[in-house]
Amino acid sequence: MDLTKVDAIIENYDGDATSLLAIMQDVQDQENYLPREAVNHISTKLDVPVSRIYSMATFFESFHLEPRGKHICTVCMGTACHVRGAQRLVEHLERELKVKSGGTTEDLQFTLEEVNCVGACALGPLVIIDGEYHGNVTSTRLTKAVKNLKTREGGE
Amino acid sequence: MTVKFTINGVKVEAESGDSVIDTARRYGFDIPSLCHHQAVTPYGACRVCLVEITKGGRKKITTCCNYEVLDGIDVVTDSEAIHKHRAMVLELILAEAPDAEPVKKLAAKYGVNVSRFERPKAGAAQERHDCIMCGLCVRVCTEIVEVNALAFNGRGYNRGVGGPYLEAPQSCIACGACAWVCPTDCIGFVEEDGMRKVLKWDRELPMEKDEDGRPFAPKFQLHYFKEKFGLPADIYKKAPGTR
Structure with missing residues (x-):
């Protein structure tokens, strides 16, 4: 990671x-995660122990x-979404992205996560893709959304 | 300022800011505790030091390690109710650390030999279940030694204690303060083959030898002390009495 960004x-x-x-x-907003070198850099800059x-x-x-x-694909696993088949959506995405829930694809393109409730129960089942909320999703719509992202990546 | 109050009916005095547990121990009252050490900030983690404190006519059972002395309070260090509460607390701690001998011993004193509660889930960071997460090692490392090698990690069931990234902490000077202060003796501290090892943190440091070739302390630790206290460069060359 570019440490001047951390400095800024x-x-x-x-x-x-x-x-x-x-x-x-x-x-974390910059990199989607906290790289170790950034943690070390923050530690020295702020004089806060790494521990x-x-x-x-x-x-x-x-x-x-x-x-x-x-x-980042986040599947809501709250009660309302759960009873409307959120678990099946997770399994569908696992097959679609070829990654276990909680994991990241090898090419660092997709991360699949579960969350316990996002408070939009009326829209369930709900999947958040890159911060965009998709309500009442079906596996077909998910496949499309994922394909869209993949082709967009490929086109770039 | 001097504060006057009573412990088990005995009139006692303490300085304001003192804790009830330290005052009581100074007067010879026996209050058990696992997570308390008077050199570091009280934490109230183990809950074994429960006592009954009457303040303004109101009685309550509370931990006394983080209770500051007040004028006119009445402290009772042992009663049937306190005994019952401590037994319960010890049963819970025993469930967390069933392999810790000091915990077993203290629990047995309160009539607790087996815990009705389940053992911690297997696959937790530790293999032996002998740490009670009291944080004494963390506090000593941060407040006294000031190397900040240790910290808690995770949360809830997965809480653990150790160096950052679950690796051997690079700032650890292997001083052994954590192992010395640990109430359950779960850290492990050995010196062999010219190396000092703090087992739980997986930290190994080569030791400096004296003129007769006997290892006496890790080089890194000596270096840290020298820097910290601005000692002369040849301080460790001289014999102890002549420094």
Whole structure:
């Protein structure tokens, strides 16, 4: 990762160690995960021990220390979505993307994740692809959405 | 400022800011605890030091390691109710750390030999179940030694303690303070073949030898002390009495 980007983020918060969590979030927004060299860099810049950053990063579910895909598919597994077949959607995506739930494809294009509820139960089953909420999804629509992303990547 | 209160009916005095547990121990009252050490910030993690404190006519059972002394409170360090609560707490701790001898011993004192609760799930970070997550090692490493090698990781069932990225912590000087302070003796500290090893963290450091070739302390630790306290370069060459 480009460490000057990390520097810019730290600068945004005036190098204040109390903003550590926000800095970590911003770094993760850039890379979809927290690269180890970025963690080390933040540690030296803010004079916060690596052990503490690691502690925080593993405490919060929203931080990732392993590389994640360019596109992130999150399947809502809340009660409402669950009864409308969210589990089948996960299995469908697992086959479609050839990756286990929670994992990332080898080409670092897709990450498949589950989330327990996003509070949009009326739209269930719900799948979030790159921050875009798809309500009442079916496996056919998912296949299309994934294909779209794949061809867009291929066309670039 | 001096604070006056009673423990088990005995009049005692302490400085404001002192904890009830330290004052009680100073006066010879026996209060069990696992996670407390007076050198570091109280944490209230193990809950074994429960006592009954009456303040303004209201009685409550609370941990006394993180309870600061107050004028006029009455502390009772043992009663049937306290005994019952401590037994319960120890049964829970025993479920978390069934392999820890000191925990077994203390629990047996309270009549708890088997825990009714389930063992921690297999595949948790630790193989032996002897850590009670009291955080004493973390606090000592952060507050006293100030190398910040250790921290908690994960959360809930998967909580663990160790170096960042679950690797041997690179800032660890193998001073052994964590192993010394650990209430369950689960860290492990050995010196052999000129190496000092802190087993739980998987940290191994080569040791400096004295004139007679006997290893006495890890080089990295000596270097850290020298830097930290601004000691002269040849400090470790001189015999201890003449430094």
